Structures are given as C-alpha cells and as structure tokens.
Amino acid sequence: MPAPYAFTLALRSLFREKWINLLSVLTIASGLLIISLALFTVYNIEAATGRLPEQFSMILYLDNGVQKETVDGAVAALRKQSAVLSVRYIPKEEALKELKATLKNSGYVFEGLDENPLPDALEVRLKKEALGEEAVRKLAADAAKIKGVKEVDYAAKFLSALHYLKVGMQTIGLILIVSLGAGIIFVCYSTVKILFYRRNDEIETFKLLGATPSFIRTPFLIEGAVIGVSGGVVSLAGIFAFHYIVLLRLSASMPIFSMILFPSRLFLFLPFAGMFLGVTGAAIALGRLKY
Amino acid sequence: MLEFDDRSDMMIRFDAVTKDYDNQTALRDITFSVGRGEMVFITGPSGSGKTTLLKLIYSAEKPDAGTISVDGWETGQLKESSIPFLRRNIGIVFQDFRLLQNKTVFENVAMALRIRGVGEREIKARVYESLKAVNLRHKADAFPKRLSGGEQQRVVISRAIVAEPPVVLADEPTGNLDPATADGVMRIFKDINAKGTTILIATHNRELYQNSGRRVIRLDMGALASEDRT
C-alpha cells in the first residue's frame, strides 16, 4: 500500500477522535513522568551513595602497650585485604591531640588527666566497591582476629540502613517502571481497541473490498505510535519543567539541593519509550485479523 | 449461448455445495457453473439463499459441504492471507451497500483502488470516469447520508466496477431504482460484460432478466429449482 495513504487515514482518525486520543496522551504522559521521577530518584540515590565510601572508614582499637612489630604486622595483614584502600596508624598521643583540638573550648574535661586514656588505633579506609554490608561485616570480623586488635568500630547500623535504602529504592523503581510500562501499554491497547471497534464496520468493508491485513493495521499502528510519542514528549516537557521550576528554584534558596543531579540525557529516551509502548499496545489490540 | 464443458473456461463453479446457518440450511446441494465472460441471473424468493450464494463466492462465508472454485482457485483451500487477493478479482454490489458514511462519494469509490495500491493521479481519473458511468459525477463530494437510496446504490455499483475486476457480483443492484435508472445500470453491466467481465446478478426483478437471453438460476428454499434461459 502507498504509505502516505496510511498516514492520511491515521491523521484523520487522530483528529476525529481527538478527545479519546488527547486523554490517552495525557495518561501516557503522566505514567512516563512518574517513571522518570522514579528513575531520577534512584539515579540520585545511586550517585549519592556512590560518593559515600570515600568517607567511610573503620577504626581498629589496639591492645594497650602494643609492640611496634605487632602494629606493623596488623597493618601489613590489613593491606593484604582487597577491600582496603589505606591504613593509617594513629598513636594514642596523636589521638589525644586530635581530641583536644576538637574539644578545645571544653578543655576542662581533660583537667586532672595525667595518663592518656586513649588506645592506639588504626584507621582503615575502604575501597568504593567494597561498600556492601556483608563485605564490611566480614572485614570487621577478620580484623578483630588480627593479633593486637582489641576492638573494631564502624557504622554498622548506618551501613545496613543505607544498603536497605538502596535496594528498596531500586526495587520500588523497578516495580514502578514495570507496572507503569504495562499500564501505558494497556492504555494504548484500549485506545486502539476503542478506535478499532468504532470503525469495525468500515474495517469489515475494507476486508470485503480486498484490503490486506497490513493495509488495515498500518494506520492504527501509526496512531498508536503518534499517541505514544506525544505522551513521551509531554512527559519530557514535564520532567524538564520539574527541573527548571522546582529543582533550580529550590537549589537557589537551599544550596543542599544543588547536590541533586539531573540526568537530562537519560530523559531523551522518553519519546522513543512512548513510541515503543504505543506501537506495542496497538499491535496487541489489533491481534490477528480474521477473514 | 455456449455450454461450458471445459473446466478452464469456468469462472465460477459450485460442486454439491451446502451451507447451514446455525440449524437452518441456507443452501442445499448446489451445483452449477458460470463461464468466463458470461452474465447470469440468480433469482428466487426472499430468503431462498441468493445472498448466501454470492457470499460463498467471495469467501465471506465458508461452505459446510462441497467445493467452490473461482477463477481456478478452490476457495476452501485458500490460505487466509490469500483471501484479499481473491476478492480483488471480484467487484461486489452489496445488497446492504456497505458505504463508508464518513467518507465522500469520491473516497468511497476510490477505496477500491487504494486497497490495490493504485496511485493518486490514476485514482482521480478512474473514479471520475466510473462516477460518470453511473451519472453521479456531480455528487463526488457528497456524503452517502445525503444521497437518495438509488444514488447510494449507484455509488456502490461505481465502486464495484472502478477497478475493472474480472468478476462482478451484484446483489439486487436495482432494488432502489426506478425503471429508467435500472435500465441505465443494466446497460453498464451489459457494457462491461461485452468487454469480458463475468457478471452474476441476484434479483427478484423479473424485468431485468425477462427476454434477456441470459441464463437464469432459480433458487427455492436453498435448493436449485431450475436453470434455464429466458
């Protein structure tokens, strides 16, 4: 069939049924917008937690009066661990000096203190990749067994909370994407089904005149694609509006919001996603044509 | 008229065809054939199975027994994907018109060419020519609802012949026409028949076939009652 005619038919139908079509465009747009916001959130949590490990460290308190060789041995043992980025030895004098510096306005707490109560310590920084709750716990357990190490301290609760937050957000994001994607396909499906039923008589006549299935289907698929792309474009406009109106204003007044990343490139897929979902919905709605 | 014995000269052939709707038999053990280039009438009382017989030819209904062949194609063995191509050989004047209400007269007639992938320029020329043949050139831009019954019927005829198919099936093509207009339509059929088109006309209208010298197949309650020449 000459493709231009399929476009003519599709455009005419888009125009004739403009209210149904507009409604589905808006429904698809809101679905895609919610997907985008979910992606945006997951993306930011990933980015934020990705930066954390550099600041995450573990403190190993050493036995009182530990020998220099034992300390060296412990440092060497830790460096062998693949998750370890760096190890720093903090003698108790230095620890006390740091503590005094931190608390210099309340120096009175150290009055009458003739012996340094702090133990020697090792500060262990971890590599980015190692920031799994499991891995850190295992490392802590291993470190505790090293000769000369009395106690291992790390932000276990924080780490596991972070871990669950990440997994939770990813799961919610995935569920949102899958269910809204299915929802969008369903919206396109029912729209095309309605248009198809409305034109059932016409389609029966087309068949009797000798039209092939592709002659009949192509205009509907084009319609599905146009509805889907339009929904995608509207949601794209929506997410950019969210960026400019909400995010930029917020970060102007509250600098903490400027840490939020806006992956604008990522959202350019929206019209294509819309088109894919629209065509899929339309194809399911048309099914196999019976002659 | 000639008798057609040679299979290859047969455009349409029914062999012991039976068609049931639900529990009712619409056609019973029908055997006949129509030769290439022949013009044949099918007559019989209302409900005798005329429309059903035509539907079997263009494969809108399937026979429950027997075989039907059109232009050498056995319709029972046709793949579903081939049905559109079978139908492109057949121009149909539907008893219930089947005009597209939201399209103009021009577009309705043009549809027969569009589905065949004919280009726009050729469509224009051929549609106007075909509308002129049924005297409706001036109604090209009207919508079917605004036409009289007889005018609508002529649009349907125009659509059936515009692609110049080798077979034309006309179901009560003069049902809404006054005798003069009916004459005009019959003249069109005779014209295209003279150019080689095989034509099958289902009608109650005795005047159409009386003294025409054509073969008349008479149905009665789904059975072939008689087959004679007038």
Ligand SMILES: Nc1ncnc2c1ncn2[C@@H]1O[C@H](COP(=O)(O)OP(=O)(O)OP(=O)(O)O)[C@@H](O)[C@H]1O
């Ligand atoms: N789709 C259908 N479902 C059930 N029964 C049908 C169907 N179509 C036709 N019939 C029945 O089959 C019989 C033959 O119908 P058909 O339409 O072929 O008659 P006809 O000769 O064309 O009649 P008319 O002259 O009134 O157009 C009738 O009794 C009719 O009720």
Ligand SMILES: [Mg+2]
């Ligand atoms: Mg009938």
